[in-house]
Amino acid sequence: MRPTGFTRLLRSLPLLTRQQRAQLVAALRPAAGFDSVCAAIDGARTAPLCCPDCACHRHYRHGMNRGLQRYRCRACGRTFSALSGTPLARLRHRGKWLDFLKEMLESRSVRASAKLLGVHRTTSFRWRHRFLNGARLDQPERLAGIAEADELFLLESQKGSRTLDRPARKRGGVARRRGITHQHDCILVARDRSGQTCSFVTGRAAVTATQLHRHLLPVLDPDVLLVTDAHAAYRTFARQARLAHAFVNLRLGERVRGAIHVQNVNSYHQRLRNWLSRFHGVASRYLPNYLGWRWALDGERIASPERFLRAAIGIFHT
Known part of the structure; x- marks a missing residue:
């Protein structure tokens, strides 16, 4: 538009009605x-x-x-x-x-x-x-100080897939067997006391020491204190990676021992699970x-x- 036409348009704006101004905006x-x-x-x-x-x-x-x-x-x-x-x-x-x-x-x-x-x-x-x-790639490069790590398990979902590798089930559904099985996606969350958080989908069923080496080790500072539950995979991983490690035995009712606890990461799990519920199921391939x-x-x-x-x-x- 030429400057003269634009000036003429600006001068006519005060003459517009309320409805015309709304349409223009x-x-x-x-x-x-x-x-x-x-x-x-x-x-x-x-x-x-x-x-x-x-x-x-x-x-x-x-x-x-x-x-x-x-x-x-x-x-x-x-x-x-x-x-x-x-x-x-x-x-x-x-x-x-x-x-x-x-x-x-x-x-x-x-x-x-x-x-x-x-x-x-x-x-x-x-x-x-x-x-x-x-x-999703915008995650912290390192976790320092005291870093907590724990897993969250969700029932695997093939929502949106045209072909299934298992019998179909109703929305939500339950696993065939009780406990953690290969029908559950394992989400590993590591969080330090400053709030920096890294999360990974490690695969199906319980996490292994090999998966911890692949996902968790690259984001941990060498001088970090890793705090977890009493899962044997964490002890094996910490020993092989030569990391300082402390754990709480949840099965014996031990949740807090001074500064040793996994309350921060468990709180993040709760917020994540409540937030995911609004989507009425998330396909496993889109979890990351x-x-x-x-x-x-x-x-x-x-x-x-x-x-x-x-x-x-x-x-x-x-």
């Missing part, structure tokens, strides 16, 4: 959301971009791509933008991303979010897991995404849609 909302998303993406980049195909840092500007600067690599000739190679590449309706992330911060369901934003429920589902695919989502919400660690967007983008190809 509703019409401008997608464009404003689109500009906010582009600004958040550009602001999240902390280092010069490199080509996602050949990792060359020599490139030049080559037009715009849906509001984002596009570049062409001088080495291989490929074009790319700040979203190339990220989980959010090729997603449409960018003007609604921040509104959708706001609904995710309120833990809305797929259908409720789709209805509020005016998109299809499959689009809402796809967006949820694209955003969580990067956010939901663990990252819960960690983002815990203690309002991610409190704004813009921060959620930066976490979803993850590490740029820089």
